[in-house]
Amino acid sequence: MNLLDPKLLSESDHRSIQRAHDWAVQYVAERAETWEAERRFASEAFKSAxxxxxxxxxxxxxDLGEELSLTGLARTLEEIASVDFAVAxxxxxxxxxxxxxxxxxGEHLRSNFLPGLVDGSSLGAFLLTEPDVGSDAAAISVRAAQDGDEWILNGVKSWVTNGTEADVLSVYAQTDEALGHKGIATxxxxxxxxxxxxxxPYELLGGHGLGANSIKFDNCRLPQEALFMEAGEGFHAAMEGIDIARVLVSAMCCGMLRTSLETATTYVKDRKAFGGRLADLQSIRFQLADVATDLEASRLLTFQAAKIAQEGLDASIAAAHAKKFCTRVTEKGIATCMQVMGANGAKRDHALPRHLAASRLTHYVDGATEIQDVVISRSLLD
Ligand SMILES: Cc1cc2nc3c(=O)[nH]c(=O)nc-3n(C[C@H](O)[C@H](O)[C@H](O)COP(=O)(O)OP(=O)(O)OC[C@H]3O[C@@H](n4cnc5c(N)ncnc54)[C@H](O)[C@@H]3O)c2cc1C
Incomplete structure (x- = not known):
């Protein structure tokens, strides 16, 4: 079966992919360097999205949403990331x-928050990682203590995407250390x-448009209704979505690598050296052929994992393969595309330097590369 067969997508998927493509090309492309240069959250992009x-x-x-399939969502994000990873x-x-x-x-939280999240009038953020806790998420130490019919939150979350401007926070907190991950509520x-x-916002090597920062809770009082997932369900919910998140990171890598290959092939067909085109030099041709093979393999791994998850099957291994492979070949492939363009490859008048910096960040988000190896090796050896 052709995993990239457009017939696998619904009408709504197709409309969203086209809308995302047009929006990214017409709106995001001309502003992305500005957000990076100003090192700030791309707030206009979110409003426009x-x-x-x-x-x-x-x-x-x-609930007035778009109800995309996972494959449709992955393709939609591929289009946006082909222009800018941070916004995606x-x-x-x-x-x-x-x-x-x-x-x-439940009804209270849905009616309070869902309409604003759906129409984009409120920006959401997901707070799991802490200054001392990343991969070992079960060890989080932000504490939620019950006080009558209220909760009191204390501690610090780090690496909060959208954190500088988020309106709604989804915070994972420990309610009872003795229970370990079963004590984590949201x-x-x-x-x-x-x-x-x-x-x-953090000062990073790139990706400033995603507005990552830290958020401290200092005796932050919450009503009982703020409890989104009870102790025991919080950790399970965070882990439940992880395979899908990995598929989406893989799709975003495909977008960045695709743009890099297109940019480099256009350039080398035009640039002259030693009496011919750069595109006629075998070394250049073969380097770009390798990038094309990696892109093809990335898309197949990504959409295979998307399809498995969409069918409700266990996609953990497929998603781990996709994320590990796509993040690795994307960083390497973007650098190759910049190399065949000579020094002009390093100029910020095209997207490749921005994509190269972002590709480094993809190695950490939603499970670092080594964590994918933990999943894959467990399936081989345990
Ligand atoms: C741009 C960006 C946006 C992010 N956005 C969010 C967000 O919105 N919300 C959020 O909660 N988090 C977010 N994160 C945090 C991200 O989820 C963490 O970076 C990730 O979980 C890894 O944790 P860590 O960086 O603390 O690395 P650590 O866990 O400290 O790991 C350090 C190194 O050790 C390796 N390692 C760890 N455990 C093992 C093991 N068992 N076996 C082998 N090697 C291992 C890791 O792979 C890594 O190379 C974001 C990160 C980035 C870079």
Whole structure:
């Protein structure tokens, strides 16, 4: 079966992919370097994404969302990341949260938060990682203590995508250390509550448009209704979505690598050296042929994992293969594309330097590369 067969996608998927493509090319492309140069969250992009119906992609149509299939979502994000990874990742984090609220929240949280998340008038963020805890997520130490009919949150979360401007926070917190991961619950609440303290955005090698920062909770009081997932369900929910998140990172890598290959092939066909085109030198041809093979393999692994997950089957190994492979070949492939363009490859008048920096970040998000090897080797050896 052709995993890239357009017939695997619904009408709604096709419309969203086209809308995302047009929006990214017409709106994001000309602004992406500015967000990077100003080292700030791409707030205009998020507002505009809402107007283009890109903020409720996983929410059912009954709740006014787009109800995309996973394959449709992956293709949609591939299109956006082909122009800018940071904006695509902002939308991944936001859309995953909106989808989780639609699926899992009770009536109070749904009516308070879902309409704003879907139409893009509120920006969502997912807070699991902490300054001292990343891969070993079960060890988080942000503490939620019950006080009568309220909860009190204390501790620090780090690497919060969208954190500098988020309106709605989904926070994983430990309610009882003795229970380990079974004590982890999730809270959903407004980011402007007393006791929520944000740092400025991180200074990174790239990807500033996604607005990553740290958020401290200093005796932040929450009503009982802010409990989104009870102790025991919180950790399970965070891990449940991880395979899908890995598929989406893989799809975003495909987008960046595709743009890099297109940019390099256009350049070498035009550039003259030693009496001919760069494109006529065998070394250049073969380097780009290798990138094309890696892109083809990336797309097949990505959409195979997407299809498995979409069918409700266990996609953990397929997603781990896809994420490990795609992130590796994307960073290497973008560098190759920049190399065949000579020094002009390093100039910021095209997207490749921005994509190269972002490709480094893809190695960490949603499970570092070595964690994919933990999953794959377990399936081989345990
Ligand atoms: C751009 C960006 C955006 C992010 N956005 C979010 C967000 O919105 N919300 C959120 O909660 N988090 C977010 N994160 C954090 C991300 O999920 C973590 O970076 C990731 O979980 C890895 O944790 P760590 O960076 O602390 O690395 P660590 O866990 O400290 O790992 C350090 C190194 O050790 C390796 N390692 C760890 N455990 C093992 C093992 N068992 N076997 C072999 N090697 C191992 C790792 O692979 C890594 O190379 C973001 C990160 C980035 C870079």
């Amino acid at each position: 809402g107007e283009h119906r890109l903020t409720g992609l996983l929410v059912p149509t009954a 990742f902002t939308l991944v984090c936001h859309n995953n949260l909106a989808g989780a609220v639609a699926r899992n929240a 809270f959903l609440f407004e980011a402007d509550r007393p006791g929520v303290i944000r740092t400025p």
